[in-house]
Amino acid sequence: MKRISGTTLFTTGALVAALVLPGTTARADDTAPRIDLRVLVVSDGGPATDAIAAELDAAGTPYTEIDLARADRPVIDAGYLADTVDGRNRAKFQAVVLPNDNPFPANSPEMAALVAYERSYGVPQVDAYTYARPEAGLQYPIYGGYSGSLDGAQAQVTAAGRSGPFGYLDGPVPFEDNSPSVGESYAYLSTPAAGADFIPYVDAAIPGTTRRGSLVGEYRHDGRRELVVTFVYNQYQQQFRLLARGIVSWMTGGVHLGASRNYFAVHVDDVLAADDRWNSTLNCTPGDVDCTDPNATPDPIRMTPADVDHAVSWQNTRGFTLDLAYNAAGSVDHREDNNGADPLADRLVAARDEFRWINHTYTHAFLGCEQxxxxxxxxxxxxxxxxxxxxxxxxxxxEIALNRVWGQTAGLPLDNQELVTGEHSGLRVLPQQNVDNPNLGPALADNGITWLASDNSREHDQRQVGPATTVPRYPMNVFYNAGRAAEQVDEYNWIYTSRAQGGSGICEDNPATTTCLPAPLDLTTGYAGHIVPLERRIALGHVLSNDPKPHFIHQSNLAEDRIAYPVLDGVLDSYDTLFAPNTPVVNLRMADIGQELRRRAAWRSAVRDGLVTAYRVGGTVTVEGPSGVAVPATMPEGTLRAGSAFGETYAGGRSAWTSVTGAPLTLALPSPAVPAGASSTATGTGGATPAAAPAPAARVPEGVAEAVPPGAGG
Incomplete structure (x- = not known):
């Protein structure tokens, strides 16, 4: 599958934008209401509404959340939902998310107010997790349907879903089964009620029958549109992550602030150097400072020219580019010890344009306190x-300058603003060093470093270090000191088993560790059977979460047994099975990832501080915000700006980061068959029909209420 690789993720334009809505002309209608680009999320504290809020957060889509459990919450009435601004009627929300189809008491005036609001302004409603019942357009499950677990089941996007809001998916929607002892899903599978205008978008086989039941579908009734979801989920589960983009697209008609991509980048550290090998007898790594046994003799692992050729071939096959973080002293020292010869460096330099390169310091020295x-x-x-x-x-x-000079002399395609220090040193590391090396920031300034890698397992957020902004990286649990699968398994067993089983006991000391083992893995089968599937699921979870942070492994993992490739192939193969060609993996270099993270932080801050105003009037949407803050926007495919395509195409839509230039941006959007936010049977501003009875409580199993960490299988 095609991958996106580049230096700029979204195009830029003006902060004040006039966006033509589907089914309208570019002229603002003086009689049309103003509809704010903000989502109302009404939460009962359950995982489903929390998951949708998390998706809006990640994309940068503004929303207001009301917690039904809070005594001091605002009352949802006509005045809360709508008012008048400058003589024009205003709808304050473009979509409504409810915990279920009706979370209020019987005959609730709040539900009646929502019904009237949705009908009057054509605002759609998402039922985040509801019982299948006629009030939601479905038969009760007892009439030939199913109520129960879908752990390990395979759902499917329907033809209507693929041609509609879930067109970025290839079809399969697998449900996780990470633990055989914990229920991780619960669903109501049912068919549309008699006479209901209901379109299933995602369905699954009803056990014991040849029929299929809806899991996600659109119910049109009484001048309203509801997206009815009849399975429960949390924000981390793969099944939700696959469908989250479509839920947001459906509720906004594909026109909303915020944007998302599926990112995957892999840094390979210590290239040109050698990594010391794990010693299974000593249970430590000779050469490391904590392996003090007098009999400890380092046994280095270093790539060969054949490993370089394999990496190039793999990249060409996968359409994916690795980032090589190099230590030049590794080659200089090797030549000194081998009469000037270093075939590895020669092959890497010859293939230099096949990879992206990052300065990893000259000797990989520890740059914090003196140890x-x-x-x-x-x-x-x-x-x-x-x-x-x-x-x-x-x-x-x-350390920075010498490595840079070597790389420039070798003609490596470097971005001189990027740096990965050895072990992320110089930055604080607990418990020994609770502050950064005060000399780090000035040294970064001396060398023009603006992007500095950090360890996401220690620091999740970006921060400033002198002139540089950190780029947190995910460490993959493919160990730096293992070139062979059996070594990886042996060390994995040592770390994650109990002392009674010959392990380190880390899981006994810290029960929150999520990779603990009930028993040691088999040295022959444990890597392929347990570690690879687990690491694939963890990394794929990051990819599906609109998370651009890179992952990192080490050059040793591309050598000998080449143990990194089964994990990387697992991620990319799984991705290609799940997503349509219009939604490729985005593979960015470190500086662009850092810029994406920094831009998001500024946008979130502006939205949180109430500095962004966005609304539509008839065929025009206006977005206003503080100078210098770029705005992310997502529009339907076919959107034009001055006769040219707007933004970049992705997942069936187009998106762009829009920064201040002082001039408005006018976008012409295509006209879909049903305009966004309107029902095919809408009655305009007619009166509300009586609200349905409150939905019955739906079951939430333990594995959804408390997320089960990714497992090796089930």
Missing amino acids: DTSVVPWRCATLPNGSVKWVSRQAVSD
Whole structure:
């Protein structure tokens, strides 16, 4: 499948945008109401509404949340939902998300107010998780349907779903089954009620029958449109992550603030250097500071020219580019020890344009405090006055500059603003070093570094370090000190089993560890049978979460047994099975990932602080915000700007980051068969029909209420 790889994710334009809505002309209608581009999320504290709110958060789509459990919450009435601004009627929300089709008491005036509002303004409603019943357009499950677990089941996007809001999917929607002992899903499968205008978008086989029951479908009735979801989920489960984009697209008609992509980038650290091998007898890595056994002899793992050829071939087959973080001293030292020869470096330099390259410092030195390795674990060395002894500014700068010069001499296609320090050193590392090396920031400034890698397992958020902004990276549990599958399994067993089973006992000391093993894995089958599926699921979960953060492995994982490839292939193969060609993986380099994260943070801050106003009037949408803040927007495919395509195409729509230039941006959108937010049977501003009875409580199993971590299978 095609991958997107580039330096700019979204195009830029003006912050104040006039967007032509589907089914309208570019002229604003003086009699049309104003509809704000904001979603109302009414929550009962359940995982389903929380999941939809999390999706809106990640995309940067503004929303207002009302917690039904709070005594001080606002009352939902006509005045809360709509008012008048500058003499024009205003609908304050473009869509409504409810916990179910009716979460209020019987004859609730709040539900009646929502019904009237949705009918009057053509605002759609999402029933985040509701019982299948005639009030939601479905038969009760007892009439030939099904109520129960869908753990491990395979749902499917229907033809209507693929031609509608879920057209970015290839068809299959697998339900997770991470633990055989915990229920992770619950669903009501049913067919449309007699006479109901109901279109299933996602369905699954009804056990014991040849029929299929709806899991996600559109119910049109009484001048309203509802997206009826009859399975429960949380924000981390794969089945929700696959459908989340379509839920937002349906409720907004594909016209909303915010944007999302499926990202995957992989950094390969320590290229040109060698990584010391795990010793299964000593249960440590000779060469590391904590492997103090006098019999410990380092056994290095280093790529070969054949490994480079394999990497190039793999990339060409997959349409994917690896980022190689290199340490030039590894080659310089190798040549000194081998009469000037280094076939690995020669092959990498010859193939340099096949990869992206990142400065990983010259020797991979630790750039924080000077380490006192006379004790285990190590501690920071101190000066006579007791203060910490830091690696100097000059030493840090030399590590950056020498490696850069080697790379430039070799003609590597570097971005000189990017840096990965050895072990992410220089940044704080607990418990030994609770602050950054004060010399790190000045050294970064000396070398023009603006993007600095950090470890996402230590720091989830971006932050400033001198002139640089951090880019958190996900560490893959494919160990740096393993070139062979059996070594990986042996170390994995040591770390994640109990002391009684010969392990480290980390899981006994920290029960929150999610990769604990009930028993040691088989050295022959444990990697392919347990570790690869687990790491694939974890990484794929990041890809499906609109999360651009890169993953990192090490050059040792591309050598010998080449143990990284089964994990990477697992991610990409699974992705290609799930997504249509119009939704490729986005494969960005580190600087562009950092820019994407920073842009999102600024946008979220502006929305949170109430500095963004966005609304539509007839055929025009206006977005206003603070100068200097780029705005993400998603529009339908076919949207034009001054006769040219707007933004970039992705997942059946087009999106762009729009920054301040002082001039308005006018976009002409295509006209769909049913305009966004309107029902085919809408009665316009007619009176509300009586609200249906409250939906009965629907079951939420343990594995949804408390998310089950990704498992190796089930």
